[in-house]
Ligand SMILES: CCCCCCCCCCCCCCCCCCC/C=C/C(=O)SCCNC(=O)CCNC(=O)[C@H](O)C(C)(C)COP(=O)(O)OP(=O)(O)OC[C@H]1O[C@@H](n2cnc3c(N)ncnc32)[C@H](O)[C@@H]1OP(=O)(O)O
């Protein structure tokens with residue numbers, strides 16, 4: 154029934170102040186107000202309608218993205234929206250497009266790697282979108298191995314120019330978003346060569362297309378790399394290829410904040426770590442962690458509301474059928490994902506703080522925390538995106554058959570989200586960076602250099618390598634100290650075990666490659682510890698609103714104990730818990746699920762998502778699922794006619810042939 158809230162009973166059960174939880178979720182009252190206002194602004198504008206994306210051709214979808222982006226830009230300017238509001242605007246617009254790379258990577262690359270002079274020249278043009286840029290790093294032959302890139306930038310002292318060239322087919326740029334059809338400029342990563350010497354990979358600002366008619370400049374071959382996974386989905390983005398044929402740019406278009414080439418062709422490296430050339434990736438990895446909580450919370454919101462609407466099988470005493478959310482199996486699959494969405498939100502907030510802190514330190518030439526910032530951004534990007542991609546797919550299954558329908562919103566969400574496990578660094582490659590960092594930290598234990606930040610716990614190795622968990626009853630698993638100790642012991646023991654095994658190899662690099670799988674596991678254990686510890690820190694802070702803290706505590710322990718259950722092998726094999734303690738954890742987890750159950754719908758309402766943003770018939774706020782599923786079905790182009798196109802060519806002859814042969 155239209156206008157009826159089919160989830161009203163669920164909402165009435167809530168034991169906490171949902172409005173206050175909305176503020177916790179948003180991060181602050183101000184952030185909530187911005188999100189609330191901007192999400193409704195987007196939802197109420199018909200230009201941002203998105204339900205037809207699955208049936209649009211690639212060209213229609215791309216043009217629709219251009220239209221939406223241009224309209225968004227007009228509104229942003231007319232309404233004089235702040236940066237924060239504009240970022241929210243883009244997020245609620247919910248359509249991947251060239252603007253993401255322009256604002257998300259091109260502009261940050263110039264800010265991070267350009268000199269003051271270069272920033273003054275290029276940023277006003279980029280900020281006004283008089284030029285549109287992308288981030289052209291990956292090539293056909295190399296993505297992960299950045300030092301293996303083949304594009305060259307050779308300095309020509311005669312003309313004071315760099316000659317940008319793609320010497321092989323594998324050196325063609327391949328994948329950059331916004332490159333295929335839109336970008337006028339790119340930050341291109343190429344091997345810098347001066348006087349015949351290769352100085353490794355550096356960034357250059359390169360104009361690709363004419364600002365008059367958009368045609369590629371002579372010496373540039375550029376286009377789109379073709380359709381990607383899923384209908385609609387990430388196909389709104391023009392990921393592109395790019396080949397240079399001895400293309401010339403002025404010397405001052407090398408991004409020279411970190412190192413430079415003089416008029417005479419002398420290469421001058423500054424004393425800052427060369428890894429700062431990877432700074433844009435660190436920035437984006439940090440933002441991807443916050444985005445993981447957005448994507449996962451959307452999927453969880455859909456699956457939770459639908460699980461409360463959906464009923465299957467009568468209870469034993471007859472009567473009404475059971476809401477599927479009441480099955481313990483459903484809770485065991487769904488509630489940890491709900492808890493993960495909150496966990497990733499809070500670790501995302503913390504990572505933003507860490508990123509701001511390291512940026513300020515770098516400006517003051519303090520590079521001490523750079524390795525940790527790299528390890529945290531890489532590891533958390535990897536861990537949260539993998540868990541989110543798996544979580545979205547689990548939510549689809551939690552919605553049964555209807556979850557597979559496009560209008561559930563879940564297939565498209567999955568198709569758009571899943572490349573996050575690959576872009577900005579393949580998730581395994583990134584965990585190996587964390588593992589390297591951990592092995593270095595372990596090797597320095599006892600050297601007098603106390604580990605700090607997220608590896609501080611390793612400084613308590615003497616205790617953590619020996620301790621036995623003191624959990625004796627199920628409620629002990631609600632003790633933050635006991636939970637943390639189990640996670641710290643597991644992470645440290647896995648890292649130390651890897652380090653011990655590594656030390657048995659004469660050649661460290663060979664040992665590292667033999668032990669890759671174990672190293673990844675150790676890195677994941679460390680990252681999970683970070684997420685658990687930041688969630689615990691959150692619930693130990695000040696939290697307003699009736700019952701809000703209590704709900705967050707339940708979510709925090711569900712998050713931690715489900716990880717313990719999922720990775721029980723690690724916890725048992727490292728003796729971090731006993732089988733009896735593990736069984737007490739499972740008991741506690743079941744009890745937490747029961748406590749969470751009446752609050753489940755209210756906990757997803759706290760995300761404050763509009764129906765437009767969710768884009769799901771199953772996740773509608775009012776729970777009016779069945780009539781709307783019919784409405785959606787009837788909108789499908791196949792239902793435009795009763796007898797389908799192709800009947801006369803292909804169905805009728807078959808049937809007629811059958812009738813003829815049956816008569817014979
Ligand atoms: C119209 C509306 C407008 C409104 C406006 C709205 C605004 C909208 C904003 C939108 C924002 C959206 C956000 C963006 C969306 C993103 C979309 C995705 C697009 C995807 C882009 C990409 O994928 S770009 C390409 C990414 N590529 C990679 O990630 C490559 C992965 N590989 C690497 O990073 C590295 O090569 C490595 C980490 C694998 C290292 O390899 P290697 O060992 O060979 O390294 P080195 O020898 O170079 O270095 C070794 C040494 O350095 C340390 N190190 C490595 N990386 C770093 C680092 N980043 N920082 C610090 N240190 C680093 C490494 O650990 C080693 O240290 P040792 O001590 O020597 O061990």
Ligand SMILES: Cc1cc2nc3c(=O)[nH]c(=O)nc-3n(C[C@H](O)[C@H](O)[C@H](O)COP(=O)(O)OP(=O)(O)OC[C@H]3O[C@@H](n4cnc5c(N)ncnc54)[C@H](O)[C@@H]3O)c2cc1C
Pocket residue numbers: 254288289290291294295296297298327328329330387392572575576577578579580581582585669
């Ligand atoms: C949707 C999308 C958007 C993108 N946008 C951009 C963009 O805007 N700009 C840009 O420059 N790039 C972009 N990329 C490229 C992206 O950054 C790379 O694809 C990514 O970094 C992975 O690199 P790769 O493709 O070389 O994977 P590969 O490294 O070839 O990975 C293949 C397999 O090998 C494994 N592997 C590789 N190295 C190791 C190792 N050392 N140890 C163990 N296993 C290993 C990986 O785990 C993986 O299983 C985009 C990619 C996608 C999918």
